[in-house]
Amino acid sequence: MSYSILIVDDSLPMRSVIKRTLKAAGYGSAELLEAANGQEALDLMKNSWVDIVITDYNMPVMNGLDFIKAIKSNDLSKDIPVIVISTEGNESKIKEFMACGAAGYITKPFAAEAIRDLMVNILGEVNYEEDFDDSSEDLDF
């Protein structure tokens, strides 16, 4: 099964890193959508099907917390799992995200395995024969 994954981060390099990580983790055939903040992501989701969202917290216009609240308050999107990748590693912030409905939380700097393990935990094992992108590079981090 090929997934549609929405990556929300105001940092262009970080979006590239997450895309590479996903490809190396076996999601090479997934449709990878990008948005630079929560509002841009909500606008994109009006016209695109999304299976899972990976979002940053600290973004201009609409931050990751308000973005999750908006997703979870809409009947059409409330069941879409959301993974937060953020520099904010304090326990109270993580609890706040989980209470708002986040499916998982990864603190930067992160290891590629952290994203892969969380994705597999939420979506199930990747069918490598179908999805593995052998053109992707190995990631060391």
Next chain:
Amino acid sequence: MKKILMTAVKTSISEVMETMFFLPVEFGQESILAQSGIDKDNFACQLTFTGDASGRLIIMAPKSLVAEMAENFMGEAKGLLTDEHLSGTLTEMLNMVCGNALSKTDSKVPFELGIPEMINASEVSEKEMVTIVETTESKMAIALKVD
């Protein structure tokens, strides 16, 4: 508080530079910017924070080092990297360092980060106290200002 924060910042710089940019670092002496050997034509960015203590963290780095960081971070050849990639890499590095460092402090009030922004390195005072961060072939400077 500044001493505790600076210790956390140094630890975070080591973690972030090695984990995300594959560049081990060593720390040099603290000095004023004018005597640090850091040029004014470097890339520079700053990030404000609020919490138990409020202030800002500034990083200044030469373009060649930022390009090396971006290349390692994104897995793209230097020739394909735009200025947006370079500035985005430096701001993301500062964001990770600051967030990671503040998470290490035992603060009563949760810290909140601003949005990292590129600044002109000439805006940083010559008298600003900076700490040198050395990589194998280059160096950058960090300044922590606590209000």
